[in-house]
Amino acid sequence: MRNRPATSVTIADVARAAGVSTATAARALGGYGTVRRDTLERVTAAASELGYRPNALARSMITGRTQTIGVIVADIENPFFARVTRAITDVARASGFEVVLANSDEDLEAERAAVKLFLDKRVDGLIVAAASNDDGAHLAEARATGAHVVLVDRRVRGTDFDTVLVHNRAAARDAVRHLVAAGHRRIGYVSGAMAVRREGGATAGRPRAISTGGDRLTGYRQALKEAGLAGDLAGDYVRVGGPRRQDAFVQTMSLLELGTPPTAILATDSVIALGVIQAVRAAGRRIPDDVSLISFDDTEWAEVLNPPLTVIAQPVYELGARATTLLINRLQGDTAEPRHVRLTSTLVERGSVAVRP
Amino acid sequence: MRNRPATSVTIADVARAAGVSTATAARALGGYGTVRRDTLERVTAAASELGYRPNALARSMITGRTQTIGVIVADIENPFFARVTRAITDVARASGFEVVLANSDEDLEAERAAVKLFLDKRVDGLIVAAASNDDGAHLAEARATGAHVVLVDRRVRGTDFDTVLVHNRAAARDAVRHLVAAGHRRIGYVSGAMAVRREGGATAGRPRAISTGGDRLTGYRQALKEAGLAGDLAGDYVRVGGPRRQDAFVQTMSLLELGTPPTAILATDSVIALGVIQAVRAAGRRIPDDVSLISFDDTEWAEVLNPPLTVIAQPVYELGARATTLLINRLQGDTAEPRHVRLTSTLVERGSVAVRP
DNA sequence: CTGAAAGCGCTAACAC
DNA sequence: GTGTTAGCGCTTTCAG
Numbered sequence: 122m123r124n125r126p127a128t129s130v131t132i133a134d135v136a137r138a139a140g141v142s143t144a145t146a147a148r149a150l151g152g153y154g155t156v157r158r159d160t161l162e163r164v165t166a167a168a169s170e171l172g173y174r175p176n177a178l179a180r181s182m183i184t185g186r187t188q189t190i191g192v193i194v195a196d197i198e199n200p201f202f203a204r205v206t207r208a209i210t211d212v213a214r215a216s217g218f219e220v221v222l223a224n225s226d227e228d229l230e231a232e233r234a235a236v237k238l239f240l241d242k243r244v245d246g247l248i249v250a251a252a253s254n255d256d257g258a259h260l261a262e263a264r265a266t267g268a269h270v271v272l273v274d275r276r277v278r279g280t281d282f283d284t285v286l287v288h289n290r291a292a293a294r295d296a297v298r299h300l301v302a303a304g305h306r307r308i309g310y311v312s313g314a315m316a317v318r319r320e321g322g323a324t325a326g327r328p329r330a331i332s333t334g335g336d337r338l339t340g341y342r343q344a345l346k347e348a349g350l351a352g353d354l355a356g357d358y359v360r361v362g363g364p365r366r367q368d369a370f371v372q373t374m375s376l377l378e379l380g381t382p383p384t385a386i387l388a389t390d391s392v393i394a395l396g397v398i399q400a401v402r403a404a405g406r407r408i409p410d411d412v413s414l415i416s417f418d419d420t421e422w423a424e425v426l427n428p429p430l431t432v433i434a435q436p437v438y439e440l441g442a443r444a445t446t447l448l449i450n451r452l453q454g455d456t457a458e459p460r461h462v463r464l465t466s467t468l469v470e471r472g473s474v475a476v477r478p
Numbered sequence: 479m480r481n482r483p484a485t486s487v488t489i490a491d492v493a494r495a496a497g498v499s500t501a502t503a504a505r506a507l508g509g510y511g512t513v514r515r516d517t518l519e520r521v522t523a524a525a526s527e528l529g530y531r532p533n534a535l536a537r538s539m540i541t542g543r544t545q546t547i548g549v550i551v552a553d554i555e556n557p558f559f560a561r562v563t564r565a566i567t568d569v570a571r572a573s574g575f576e577v578v579l580a581n582s583d584e585d586l587e588a589e590r591a592a593v594k595l596f597l598d599k600r601v602d603g604l605i606v607a608a609a610s611n612d613d614g615a616h617l618a619e620a621r622a623t624g625a626h627v628v629l630v631d632r633r634v635r636g637t638d639f640d641t642v643l644v645h646n647r648a649a650a651r652d653a654v655r656h657l658v659a660a661g662h663r664r665i666g667y668v669s670g671a672m673a674v675r676r677e678g679g680a681t682a683g684r685p686r687a688i689s690t691g692g693d694r695l696t697g698y699r700q701a702l703k704e705a706g707l708a709g710d711l712a713g714d715y716v717r718v719g720g721p722r723r724q725d726a727f728v729q730t731m732s733l734l735e736l737g738t739p740p741t742a743i744l745a746t747d748s749v750i751a752l753g754v755i756q757a758v759r760a761a762g763r764r765i766p767d768d769v770s771l772i773s774f775d776d777t778e779w780a781e782v783l784n785p786p787l788t789v790i791a792q793p794v795y796e797l798g799a800r801a802t803t804l805l806i807n808r809l810q811g812d813t814a815e816p817r818h819v820r821l822t823s824t825l826v827e828r829g830s831v832a833v834r835p
Numbered sequence: 836c837t838g839a840a841a842g843c844g845c846t847a848a849c850a851c
Numbered sequence: 852g853t854g855t856t857a858g859c860g861c862t863t864t865c866a867g
Contacts, residue, residue, distance in 0.1 A: 129623065131860055142838045147862060154863090157836060174623075177598040178544070179860035182535045182843050189578075189599070196564070203560045207553070210581060219595060221546075222579050224567060238576060241534040242546075266486065266531075366778065398782050421723065422777075425755050427784035488844055499854045504846065511847095512852060536844035539859050 130171045138167035150175065181243060185267070189219045190448065191239035193249040195227050195364060199392055201418050201437055202250065205273060208441025209248055216449050218245070225252045227314055227331070227364055233259045240266055246448045248441075250274045254332040257282075269451040273444040276332035283451070285444040285462040289333050292433050292466045293340030293387065296415045299431075299468060300385045301348045304477030305413060308350070309376045309383035310341050313364035313393050334361065337389055337417075358383050369396025370403075377404040377412075384477060385413035391420035394430065409475035419469055428472030435466040487528045496524040507532065538600060542624070546576045547805065548596035550606040552584050552721060556749055558775050558794055559607065562630060565798025566605055573806050575602070582609045584671055584688070584721055590616045597623055603805045605798075607631045611689040614639075626808040630801040633689035640808065642801040642819040646690050649790050649823045650697030650744065653772045656788075656825060657742045658705045661834035662770060665707070666733045666740035667698050670721035670750050691718065694746055694774075715740050726753025727760075734761040734769075741834060742770035748777035751787065766832035776826055785829030792823040 136146035141160060148154035149164035150173070156164070167173075181187040190213050194202035210220045221244065223235035232252045236259045239247060246269040249260065257277035260270050264282070272284040300308050314334045338359065345351045357379065360372035369388070373396060376383055388394040394416035401412050408414050409428060416423075419434035443462050493503035498517060505511035506521035507530070513521070524530075538544040547570050551559035567577045578601065580592035589609045593616050596604060603626040606617065614634035617627050621639070629641040657665050671691045695716065702708045714736070717729035726745070730753060733740055745751040751773035758769050765771050766785060773780075776791035800819050 129860095132862095133860080143860090144839080144862080145837055147860095148837085151862075155836060160836080174594070174598055176539075176600065176860050178535050178539045178600050179843090180862075182533075182539065182845095182860085183862045185843090187535070187599075197554065197567070198557070198560045198564045200555070200557070200560075203555045203557075206579070207555045207581065210554070210579060214580070219578050219580075219599065221576050222563070222567060223571070223576075224564065237531070241532055242544075242576065243533065243535055392778070395778055395782060420779075421749070421752055422779040422783075425752060426779075426782065486844095490844080500844090501846080501855075502853055504844095505853085508846075514852060517852080533844050536859090537846075539844085539861095540846045542859090 129176075130173045131176070132173070134171055135164060135168045135173050138171060139164045151180070185243070186245050186452075187219075187243050188217055189221060189242070189244045190445070191221050191223070191235070191242075191244040191247045191249075191268075193223045193225055193232055193235050193239075193247065195250060195252065196224050197222065199364070199390065200420055201390055201435075204437040205250070205441035205444075208438040209445045212442050212445035212449070218449065225250075227252045229253045229256060236260065236263050239263075240268060244268060245452050246270065248273050248444050248448060251277045252331065254278055254330050254335060269448055271444045271448045271451075273440055274333060278332075281459045283444075283447045283460045283462075285440055285447065285464070286332075287435050287440065287464050287466050289336035290340035290343070292417070292435075292468075293337035294344040295340075295468055296387055296433055297341050297344035298347070299470075300387070300413060300415065300474065301344065301350070303385075303413065303474050305383075305385040306350055307358065307381060307383040307385070308341075308345065309358040309373075309386040310338065310360065310389075311369055311372050311376070311386055311393055311397055312337070312361045312389040313368050313372075314361060315363045315368075334389065337387075341387060364390075364392065366392055366396040366399070369393040370400045371396075373397045373400035374404065377401065377406065383412070385415070385474070388414065388416040391416060391418040391423075394418075394420070398426075409473050413474040415468075415474060417466075423469075424471060426473075431471045431473045432469050433466050434469045436464045439464055486533075487530045488533070489530070491528055492521060492525045492530050495528060496521045508537070542600070543602050543809075544576075544600050545574055546578060546599070546601045547802070548578050548580070548592070548599075548601040548604045548606075548625075550580045550582055550589055550592050550596075550604065552607060552609065553581050554579065556721070556747065557777055558747055558792075561794040562607070562798035562801075565795045566802045569799050569802035569806070575806065582607075584609045586610045586613060593617065593620050596620075597625060601625060602809050603627065605630050605801050605805055608634045609688065611635055611687050611692060626805055628801045628805040628808070630797055631690060635689075638816045640801075640804045640817045640819075642797055642804065642821070643689075644792050644797065644821050644823050646693035647697035647700070649774070649792075649825075650694035651701040652697075652825055653744055653790055654698050654701035655704070656827075657744070657770060657772065657831065658701065658707070660742075660770065660831050662740075662742040663707060664715065664738060664740040664742070665698075665702065666715040666730075666743040667695065667717065667746075668726055668729050668733070668743055668750055668754055669694070669716075669718045669746040670725050670729075671718060672720045672725075691746065694744075698744060721747075721749065723749055723753040723756070726750040727757045728753075730754045730757035731761065734758065734763065740769070742772070742831070745771065745773040748773060748775040748780075751775075751777070755783075766830050770831040772825075772831060774823075780826075781828060783830075788828045788830045789826050790823050791826045793821045796821055 136143045225232040255278040257280040314331045362368035362372040419432045423430040493500040582589040612635045614637040719725035719729040776789045780787040
């Protein structure tokens with residue numbers, strides 16, 4: 122039960138038809154070495170006549186390059202990662218690279234498995250939004266076998282890969298400052314970074330630290346401290362659950378059920394924001410009257426909401442694009458010191474933050 | 479500048495270490511043929527000791543199978559395709575397949591190029607949401623070279639691939655009936671299926687018919703006719719532009735500027751809906767008071783909108799999952815007649831349809 | 836500029 | 852059950 126018909130035309134067929142050796146045909150078709158103008162034309166003609174298509178597998182086996190990039194994100198359904206991935210495929214394709222995709226669901230094991238499989242397929246490089254900020258052994262191993270890796274959106278302690286990140290601490294800090302300036306004193310933080318088993322339905326993950334979360338939390342705390350709000354209470358307003366809407370819903374509910382619930386919430390991505398919004402409504406409160414909201418990511422529906430959502434707009438496309446450029450440069454021989462790109466996000470004020478007297 | 483270190487451990491190394499032939503080592507490691515219990519253990523031990531990892535390229539060259547599926551969608555950033563893709567990767571991975579991704583932007587040329595590249599890489603099969611409903615030559619060619627193809631979401635005339643589709647005509651018809659029942663007489667239709675050049679910023683595509691659009695339009699027209707609304711005017715309320723929000727915005731505007739604008743609009747996906755909503759607001763009208771709206775796809779933000787959006791919920795995940803199961807079955811030797819799966823969507827009534835006296 | 840020959844890492848016959 | 856041998860389709864020395 123062969124998948125490929127035995128009749129697939131090879132370089133040998135083309136060579137025969139053109140009356141040259143396979144080596145020459147290969148040079149003509151592969152665009153390397155040197156061939157005389159007319160032989161090149163003869164070979165090219167024969168190739169297109171026969172409908173020759175190169176076998177990338179055979180080529181890769183020798184060159185050691187597959188022109189393929191492995192991408193690992195938490196979940197392609199999250200608009201943030203969808204956009205990062207879109208950027209990656211755009212830039213990759215423009216340089217002749219293909220993209221293989223894997224979702225980790227914030228699960229380190231899944232990430233490890235994906236890395237292994239990608240490596241077996243000999244991807245030239247990996248772009249990963251790491252599920253853990255302190256376990257990068259599998260990535261280091263990947264590097265050791267010859268694959269280049271670039272970290273996108275999230276750092277990993279103890280590694281020295283190229284990174285393309287956003288100034289998360291500053292972004293969170295500025296958002297909280299904005300809330301403080303509007304008169305808020307009890308400010309919640311809802312995030313999602315626990316691994317999730319999809320089939321289970323329910324969140325079945327263990328808490329797992331990711332750098333984005335850590336940095337944002339630091340920024341949040343810093344702004345609170347600046348404002349003299351870092352009392353014992355502060356910790357009570359931090360909620361970290363799974364990355365899905367339902368998870369954020371639950372976390373937010375637990376915040377709203379507090380005796381003195383927060384008057385404002387910072388959500389760490391648009392999916393989380395959705396959960397927050399639904400929880401606020403389910404609790405019979407209103408945005409922004411009862412609860413103000415700022416969310417990371419300028420999602421497509423942010424301005425269509427009522428009230429329109431105040432957000433921290435991250436340069437998401439650029440994140441993916443820069444990571445890919447970096448990676449491709451490495452693949453082309455750039456051996457300089459690790460590069461660390463930091464992009465800046467912007468607070469886009471809309472209508473979800475109320476001023477409190 | 480080799481990408482791979484020359485020191486990569488091969489099956490020969492493992493064989494030597496285990497004191498067996500490469501063939502036996504390969505059998506043990508590849509899980510085919512037969513090996514005695516203890517030799518298997520010896521080989522496995524040697525392999526893990528040396529850190530052996532199979533070279534999928536070499537294996538694929540012989541077996542003719544890469545355990546890879548090529549996926550071509552219009553745009554991974556569209557939540558519909560993101561979910562389809564998520565489903566595909568989930569099912570694929572569970573069966574040991576990898577997924578390579580390409581975006582066509584509804585551009586047939588881009589789709590053709592992607593198919594070529596995927597074929598060169600010897601993907602086992604293709605799952606595609608075709609950019610054109612009447613040009614499937616490139617897909618037929620793919621099939622001819624040995625790759626199986628499954629069509630998802632969209633049919634292609636003149637081909638007999640397996641398909642997994644939604645009952646689009648019925649869905650659109652039911653939506654329009656719902657609008658008619660609510661008293662609407664002037665019902666608009668906004669869709670997007672023209673190819674788009676991303677870099678250009680502006681829509682630079684030519685109109686291109688896709689089956690989804692055709693079927694929905696048929697359903698729309700059918701319901702209009704049933705209701706005796708299929709006069710000359712009917713055609714005036716149909717607008718087809720590019721697949722992006724801005725495109726839908728423009729199309730909707732042209733609808734709203736009419737002397738007798740529609741009192742209701744059917745949007746063919748969530749991105750289009752967003753453009754419609756923004757246009758309605760920009761025109762100073764309100765949903766649902768001035769313009770009612772029904773959109774295809776139960777997007778994540780639909781119920782969070784004000785008013786919550788009435789939608790046609792498509793079984794998006796299932797669409798991708800079924801397509802993948804079908805494909806994998808083919809790869810495993812299923813040679814039955816082409817299969818055509820039709821899934822049903824549901825109208826989810828929320829608050830964006832007003833009853834007109 | 837072109838050809839002959841070797842070989843990438845693995846699997847598939849075919850012996851034994 | 853295991854080893855030997857050939858060879859997948861291509862690139863890469865190395866001669867000429």
